[in-house]
Amino acid sequence: MPAICKDSDLQEGQSRGFELDGHSFFIVRQQGTLYAYRNHCxxxxxxxxWMPDQFLDSDGRLIQCAMHGALFLIESGYCVSGPCTGQSLTPLPCEVRDDDIWIEL
Ligand code: FES
Structure with missing residues (x-):
């Protein structure tokens, strides 16, 4: 489980992408809770x-795929709109220890 960044680097309502050991994934913070998913529609x-670290829709309320606009719930990765409605992003276990965010790939 590697540490990927400082907890204080990710503010409320922000998302951030990473490439690590051949894995592509991103993290989002919503209402103080941290979520991590594989970067794979x-x-x-x-x-x-659609741009580096931009995984959310214009309201910052849903995760959005830039290719065809699928929308996913931040808290579960469940797709609520678009061509993969009913499918889900793959969650990754993550936790904050001291001021570091750790992720299990
Ligand atoms: S590839 Fe993500 S919605 Fe089509």
Missing amino acids: PHLGVNLE
């Missing part, structure tokens, strides 16, 4: 973001 298997 269940529709075509592509990366989700």
Whole structure:
């Protein structure tokens, strides 16, 4: 389980992407809770973001795939709209220890 960044680097409502040991994933903080998912859209298997570290829709309330606009709940990764409705992103275990965010790949 590697440490990927400082907890204080990720503010409320922000997302951030990482490439580590051949794994592509991202983290999001919503209402103080940290979530991590593989950066892999269940529709075509592509990366989700439209710009570096931009994984959320314009309201910052849902995760969005830039390719065809699928929308996913931040708290579960469940797709609520788009071509992969009913499928889910793959969650990754993560935790904060001291001021570091750790993730299990
Ligand atoms: S590849 Fe993500 S919605 Fe089509």
